Amino acid sequence: xxxxxxxxxxxxxxxxxxxxxxxxxxxxxxxxxxxxxxxxxxxxxxxxxxxxxxxxxxxxxxxxxxxxxxxxxxxxxxxxxxxxxxxxxxxxxxxxxxxxxxxxxxxxxxxxxxxxxxxxxxxxxxxxxxxxxxxxxxxxxxxxxxxxxxxxxxxxxxxxxxxxxxxxxxxxxxxxxxxxxxxxxxxxxxxxxxxxxxxxxxxxxxxxxxxxxxxxxxxxxxxxxxxxxxxxxx
DNA sequence: GCGACAG
DNA sequence: ATCTTGTCGC
Numbered sequence: 001x002x003x004x005x006x007x008x009x010x011x012x013x014x015x016x017x018x019x020x021x022x023x024x025x026x027x028x029x030x031x032x033x034x035x036x037x038x039x040x041x042x043x044x045x046x047x048x049x050x051x052x053x054x055x056x057x058x059x060x061x062x063x064x065x066x067x068x069x070x071x072x073x074x075x076x077x078x079x080x081x082x083x084x085x086x087x088x089x090x091x092x093x094x095x096x097x098x099x100x101x102x103x104x105x106x107x108x109x110x111x112x113x114x115x116x117x118x119x120x121x122x123x124x125x126x127x128x129x130x131x132x133x134x135x136x137x138x139x140x141x142x143x144x145x146x147x148x149x150x151x152x153x154x155x156x157x158x159x160x161x162x163x164x165x166x167x168x169x170x171x172x173x174x175x176x177x178x179x180x181x182x183x184x185x186x187x188x189x190x191x192x193x194x195x196x197x198x199x200x201x202x203x204x205x206x207x208x209x210x211x212x213x214x215x216x217x218x219x220x221x222x223x224x225x226x227x228x229x230x231x232x233x234x
Numbered sequence: 235g236c237g238a239c240a241g
Numbered sequence: 242a243t244c245t246t247g248t249c250g251c
Contacts, residue, residue, distance in 0.1 A: 049241075051242055086242070088239040094242095095241070117240045127240070144240055186240090 011083060011097060018090045022126040029130045031120055035139035035193030036111050038204045041068045045110035046214025047102065047132070049095045050222040051082065052230060058082045059226035060098035063217040064110050067204065070213055076105035077225035079234070089123050092131040100135065112193065112201065113140040114214045119190035121150060121165060121172035133191025140190035141198035143212055147175065147186050155184050160203060174199055178206035185210065 012018040036042055045064045051057070057079060064074045078101030084093040095117075103109075119129035119142040133140030147165065152175040155161040159180050165173035165188065173188030176199055187202050189195050205212035 049242085051241090053243080086241070088241095091240055115240095122240080142240085146240070148239055 012093060013084075015087055015090060018084070018087075018093045019124070022090075022124045022131075025131065025134055026124055026126050028134055029120065029126065030133075030192045031189050033139060033189070033192050033194035033197060035197050036067075037197050038067060038200045040111075041066075042111035043067060043073055043108075044112040044114060044201060044205070044214060045103070045106075046114050046116075046212060046216075046218040047099045048116050048215060048218035048222050049098055050219075050226045052226055053082070055230065055234065056082050057226065057229060057234060058094075058098045059222045059229060060095070060102040061218045061222035061225060062099070062102040062106055062110075063214060063221055064106060064108075065205075065214055065217075067112075067201075070205070070207070072217065074106055074108065075217075075221055076102050077221060078102040078105060079225060079229040091117060092126075092128045095128060096132060096135065099132065103136065109136075109138060111139070113138050113190075114201070114205070114212055115140060115142045115190060116144070116215050116219070118142045118144050118173070118186070119188040121167065121186070121188035125172075127188070127190070129188065129190025133193075137192075139193040141193050141201070142188050142190050143202055143215060144186040144188070145211070150186070157181055159206075162199060176202060178203060179210050182210050
């Protein structure tokens, strides 16, 4: 009720309010962590969202994996109405309400969360992963598939090779090669986890694909949840 | 200068 | 994100 971290009741409805909310939360982000290391084991959750714009529906999924074995420990989904349009820089306001619902349905909170998108690599340094980390208090980082406005030197050709991800002159993340000879992913700190630990977890989660297992499983699950909701007729 | 811009 | 077939490869 006096929680400074945005109760659902105050979710912004306009772009101006959303940007103001980002400016308010920005100084609260912990960029250094260190957060859990891979050696600490524990659990890591992946979250993702799918949309049906025709029916105004959004489905979110949270999939929890064991860090050491990559086995699925638990999963949850949530379906609701879209709460915000897609606006570059304001993605969190579109995705997070459903994601928070899905996370709330887990029996046990994960030790770490991986987002499909950016953390502090963001115009106001408050991308999806930073925002979700603040709202949950759980260490969180982002793995994005495209660099778009950010610049970077191409990483070496091998898995594990990395270069700085730059926003102008500012270092905001890493371009990280997760598979030999495959296009890199873009890792950025979200909240309460260091960039080094985020990159180590990303490599741990990519034993055979470019994208983390967490992201792949959450993506597939939220699509199934959306299809099921449509089938049930909403 | 204008538009594009994570998903 | 989503619209969308087949196809090459591990």
